[in-house]
Amino acid sequence: MQTLSWLCLLLPLAGVALLALAGTRITREQAAWLGTGFAFASFLSAAAVFFQVLGEGSSRREHVFTLYTWAGSAGLTVPLSIQIDQLSVVEMLIVAGVGALIVMYSIGYMHGDPKQRRFFAYLDLFLFSMLLLVMAGNFLLLLAGWGLVGLSSYLLIGFWHEQEAPVQAAKKAFVMNAIGDVGIAVAIFFMVRDLGTTDYQSVFHGAAAGIGRGSADANWIAIGLLVGAVAKSAQIPLHTWLPDAMEGPTPVSALIHAATMVTAGVYLVARAHVLFELAPDVQRLVAVLGVATLLMAGVIALVQTDIKRIIAYSTMSQIGYMFAAVGTGAYAAGMFHLLTHAFFKALLFLGAGIVIHALANEQDVRKMGGLSKALPRTTMLMWVGTIALIGFFPLSKDEILAGDLHHGGGMGWLVFVGGLVGAAFTGIYAVRLMRLVFYGEQSQHVKEHLHAEHGEAPWTMFWPVAALAAGALLSGLLAVGFGITNVFAEFLSQAAPNIDPTAGEDVVTTLLAWALGAGGGYYVWRLYDSPARVVAVRRRFETMATIAEAKFGWDELYSNIGYRPAVWTARTLDRLVERWVIGGSIWVTRTIVDTVARGTSAAQSGVVRQYATVLAAGAAVLAVYFLGKASL
Amino acid sequence: MHIGVEYFVSLSAIIFGIGLFGVFTRRSPLILLLSVELMLNACNLSLVAFSRYWGEQSGQVFALVVMGIAASEVVVGLGLVVAVARRKAELDVDRMTTLKN
């Protein structure tokens, strides 16, 4: 198992090295298939590890493999170690599995792009980073993976760096993620100070005694980790980078900004749940942020017109559910939603990618319409994703809400009610997307650019999407709901506990969520039958819609409190300090040197003999001086 | 009369002074180089004289090093003289003032 685990981690890295070293010696197609091959090999290793973990007794499912001591210092030893347990093996499967499918999809999507080789190297680099993040055996290695996924995300968002927008988006994402990295670093500092170790096992076992429940240090550690989680998972208040990140290629959006990286925050909270339970206030904050994000993102998704941004806000909203779950102690439910979400959100993104591909890179849903005839298979797959997103099946969202209903108390009800409202929003924006893109009249743009004879998509693009659809539906069987045995939660129970609702609560929640989702979906389906009614509804909610279109003003807020003061400070410093203090001192120095040089340059006649004379005269004078001194 | 080190050093000083005089007065770069050679040799003489005086051979070793330096100087100096002579008709150090100011 040890070898397989390291293989799973290092195969993508080997792919990066190979692709980087091979350069142009291999063709673009070879590079693409090579990248895909390494990703699939990594997935096979992950699957093998999973079955080995599954085959063991439930008591011995935690393995720490240490390669060597990575960093040693006085009283602190950080080994280069990976931890394989139920939680990380689930994440490994998601990352390597969904990752491999999306890398394969990219073969078709990126076909003909001159930078294809680099793209696949970046994708493999991301897979390695993400696997490092989920497999790390201590917090420092986790931070290394955390930073590396930030880097590969930056590289991939800004992949089309010839254009302005992707570069800006990449910078934004990188800066926001860096804030999160700092948060985790601070948390690690506290751990080292209080516990003298960063190993998961030692930290979790020693935390209760070494830090203490509800103590200031416990709160600081939890807040530091929360900042990291919030930044990576695009939750309020560090969420503004995610919609902009859609400037990257669509497979990147699917892989990094839907299925894997953005859910790392959820994984972190579930992984470090021991630490969060020591700081109940911070854990409540996790849930509150999750609910706030899921509602806000749901509202913004209602008014977006860019197909990828709709899905991006939907992603934020769904991660809000996961945060709400892990914030109230339903870790397994949160992880289960993470799993199903990885499938159906990647499916939606890749489906959207097929649509964008077919319409010559058009992303505005208002310019689409009536595509169901041209793209019947894509439509079908997108419906599967939509059904999963709204929560008809799998019932991962209802699992969270039922858990919180069972949890009770203020937090439980907040999550329960907020989640149900969010379910209605989900139904509305998900069906609105399907309605606008695949049904109704074909727009002028569609008529011009859609070429039926091209077929829907190459098989390398279609089959990964189909596999994801199958995964989305089959993963639902792991926890059917309605009180039927929750296989998934049982498997995870040691690494990430769960709140098990009663069958009654489960049924009630599910029925309510179905009703709200279906109601919202049906409403919006009918609404778009007549444009006049759309306008009327829009007019009735004018204020709300304006706020939503302004994305609740977060960007302006950050611009006003961060960017503009910084620019003002820089300009002021430039005007005052740079120009007068620094420039002035340089001017003074220059003037002095210049004047002295001009005065003395007259002595530089260029006549060598003159120099020699002066030299000899100086020597003679010095000799007189020394003679006089010696004779005295 | 015992010929002590002071005689050698005085002779060395005289030759040095003659070389210095040459450097001051002559304008042909070739004679200038010759004068410099003269000065270097005067230095060598005092090195050797003091070497004998102290019974220590370091002075002779460094006289050898000075010879090497003088040879290098002659190579570069003569090369410059030839290069200048190829470009300009007149070989006059007082008129080679390109580095003025």
Add this chain to the structure above:
Amino acid sequence: MTYDVVFVAAALLSIVTALAAVLSGNPFHSALSLIMNLVSLATMYLLLQADFLAAAQVIVYAGAVMIMFLFVIAYLGGRADEPTHDTPLWQLAAAAIAGGAIVIEIVVAVATQALQRHAAVSDQFGSPASIANGLFSRYLLAFEATSILLLVAAVGGVVLGSKKPASRVDEPDAFPDRARPDAPLELQAAVMGAETAFPVHHVGQREDEA
């Protein structure tokens, strides 16, 4: 006694030849005088028991280095002569005073010291073996530095000697300050700018064109 006679003779010879080398108007005579000077100094070295150095002085210095001088003088021919216009008398006087001052200072300095030591040395003093011993052990660094200096000088000499002369005074100047090419300047400058990495100097318009 012989020692004293040899010293006086060699000293007188060295002073006379040095003066001849510096004062002669003919560079050939100067160089030949210098050779004689070097030989008389070699005699001094012998008196000082620096046998190896004396041999080196004659073979390397008087033999090789000075021959190079003579070659260059022969190559330059008449142009090696002193420029016609003479140095003013006051300059000669000033030079004599400056040179004389240093000589007198040194003589005074050695005369006022009681330099009475007469170190006893073995027969091996100044022999090639003992010189080599010092040169290759204690002063190896100085030796290596000198050899590198010689190498650099050799390379420099080759570079200086082999470079194609840019121009002579009687030929049109290769780098004109004022003279301008006849072709349209902008076009030529543009072509030069495109073909070479060197900056192109734009010369101002001539008055009669403006």
